[in-house]
Amino acid sequence: MNKRIIPLIMCGGAGTRLWPASREVHPKQFLPLFGVRSTFQDTLIRVSDAALFERPVIITNNAYRFMVLEQLAEIGLEADVLLEPMRRDSGPAIAAGAAFAQTRDKDAIILALAADHVVRDTAAFVAACREGLNAAQAGHIVTFGVQPERPATEYGYISPGDVISGQVRAVAKFVEKPDAETAAGYVKSGYLWNSGNFMFRAAVLLDEYRKVDAGSVETVADSVAKAGSDLGFIKLDTDTFAAAKSISIDYAVMEKTSRTAVVPVACGWSDVGSWHAVWELSDKDGQGNAARGAAVFEDSRNCNVTTDRALVALEGVDDLVVVATQDAVLVSRQKDANGLKRLVATLKNVAPQVTEDHIKVHRPWGSYQSVDNGERHQVKRIIVKPGGRLSLQKHHHRSEHWIVVRGAARVTVNELVKTVHENESIYIPIGAVHRLENPGKIQLELIEVQTGSYFGEDDIIRIEDDYQRT
Numbered sequence: 001m002n003k004r005i006i007p008l009i010m011c012g013g014a015g016t017r018l019w020p021a022s023r024e025v026h027p028k029q030f031l032p033l034f035g036v037r038s039t040f041q042d043t044l045i046r047v048s049d050a051a052l053f054e055r056p057v058i059i060t061n062n063a064y065r066f067m068v069l070e071q072l073a074e075i076g077l078e079a080d081v082l083l084e085p086m087r088r089d090s091g092p093a094i095a096a097g098a099a100f101a102q103t104r105d106k107d108a109i110i111l112a113l114a115a116d117h118v119v120r121d122t123a124a125f126v127a128a129c130r131e132g133l134n135a136a137q138a139g140h141i142v143t144f145g146v147q148p149e150r151p152a153t154e155y156g157y158i159s160p161g162d163v164i165s166g167q168v169r170a171v172a173k174f175v176e177k178p179d180a181e182t183a184a185g186y187v188k189s190g191y192l193w194n195s196g197n198f199m200f201r202a203a204v205l206l207d208e209y210r211k212v213d214a215g216s217v218e219t220v221a222d223s224v225a226k227a228g229s230d231l232g233f234i235k236l237d238t239d240t241f242a243a244a245k246s247i248s249i250d251y252a253v254m255e256k257t258s259r260t261a262v263v264p265v266a267c268g269w270s271d272v273g274s275w276h277a278v279w280e281l282s283d284k285d286g287q288g289n290a291a292r293g294a295a296v297f298e299d300s301r302n303c304n305v306t307t308d309r310a311l312v313a314l315e316g317v318d319d320l321v322v323v324a325t326q327d328a329v330l331v332s333r334q335k336d337a338n339g340l341k342r343l344v345a346t347l348k349n350v351a352p353q354v355t356e357d358h359i360k361v362h363r364p365w366g367s368y369q370s371v372d373n374g375e376r377h378q379v380k381r382i383i384v385k386p387g388g389r390l391s392l393q394k395h396h397h398r399s400e401h402w403i404v405v406r407g408a409a410r411v412t413v414n415e416l417v418k419t420v421h422e423n424e425s426i427y428i429p430i431g432a433v434h435r436l437e438n439p440g441k442i443q444l445e446l447i448e449v450q451t452g453s454y455f456g457e458d459d460i461i462r463i464e465d466d467y468q469r470t
Helices: 038-046 062-074 090-104 122-137 180-188 200-224 238-242 249-254 275-281 338-349
Strands: 005-010 056-061 080-084 110-114 141-146 157-165 168-175 192-201 228-230 233-235 261-264 290-292 294-300 304-309 311-316 320-324 329-333 360-363 366-373 377-384 392-396 398-406 409-413 415-419 425-428 434-437 444-452 462-466
Touching: 005 038, 005 090, 038 122, 038 304, 038 398, 056 062, 062 080, 062 360, 080 090, 090 110, 090 200, 090 249, 110 122, 110 200, 122 157, 122 192, 141 157, 141 200, 141 304, 157 180, 157 261, 168 366, 168 377, 192 200, 192 249, 200 249, 228 392, 261 398, 261 444, 275 320, 304 311, 304 425, 311 320, 311 425, 329 338, 329 415, 366 444, 398 409, 409 425
Parallel strands: 005 056, 005 110, 056 080, 080 233, 141 261, 290 304, 294 311, 304 320
Antiparallel strands: 110 192, 141 192, 157 168, 157 192, 168 261, 228 233, 320 329, 360 366, 366 377, 377 444, 392 434, 392 462, 398 425, 398 444, 409 415, 409 434
16 A cells, blocks of 8 residues: 655745735745635645645745644645745755654655645646655655646756656656757657656655765754744754755755656646746636736737736737736736846845835734825734734834724733724823734724834834744
């Protein structure tokens, strides 16, 4: 009987190729780009059949940990969540996942998946996993080679070699992203897209990694052995993990090992690496236009619009991407993904805030959104989840006035504890120790008016905090 597979979901990347929707603190894997669920959630559902897959392991970072828990809860799944102290690329991340999986099962079989990929044919993907399982158990590091739908220049390719068993082939060679002419030749010669997803025995992957960089493997293993528990998360040890060399799994293992194998699969796969890729995967009108949000097209073709709130109207244009968020608007040519990469690099110098955060900022207790601000005031809309509460805190430079517009708030101001209902308000003076809680079963929504001389987040002096941010 075959072993069940432990899915290892990697979701620590920033995903700025889909700016301005995707940003450093809320990247593309957590966005609902193609329906109501995020690609992270779809990835988890894809590997949720208990007959084949075990409880997943998720590796992410401190900034995304509560988004991970929230999105797991929304789809009714549970997982072990590992927290990287810092980014070290996919090599150390996968090594940490493999070392942790061995604490559950020393003979663990792992399926390492990126959280931001799309698979339109789940049945074909699962069938490929079953096809590759025997090869993985036999000691091969199995990658999934996608049957090309076009001569893509944005993917690396795999040249399949001799048959190992069934549909599983040896890997003759990996090749980097080609130009258009070379890509056409690869497709004609039967090459496969390199999906960057792998299946392997944990022990085999770690042994092959040690041959290249034994020091990094040992420091990562130490970071797992010394990991602590933090609000139910597994927090890898900082000092030991930091000593690992930052490197991708491709360079660390896949391009050097003799144990690689490939399973060809046609499953409607995409790494959603550009707005053009989003357009390709989206429903379109008769003129090839795709829209998420309110959009009107007149004499326009092959355009892609994503908008949070404002109506976007296009007239007399072709092959454009327009992405409108509440604080930024992108207008770009459809196929120039490198141009967007250059633009985001420029923005990081001239306007870094718009690459890092949205106006709506997610917190473990809910979210807040800036509505208006001036030299001596700032207005925010605050949402607190049922049962959620902010830290017990104070400010040195601002006072706050809270007006409840939905639900009921339990408010602490120094020694006073008071319930504030809809259409009621309360004032928090400068220096007062205060806390906001939602004791109800519906979302608490309020408007916060701040007045003072400084409104930075570093003026929050936390005294107690449920999320250990003091």
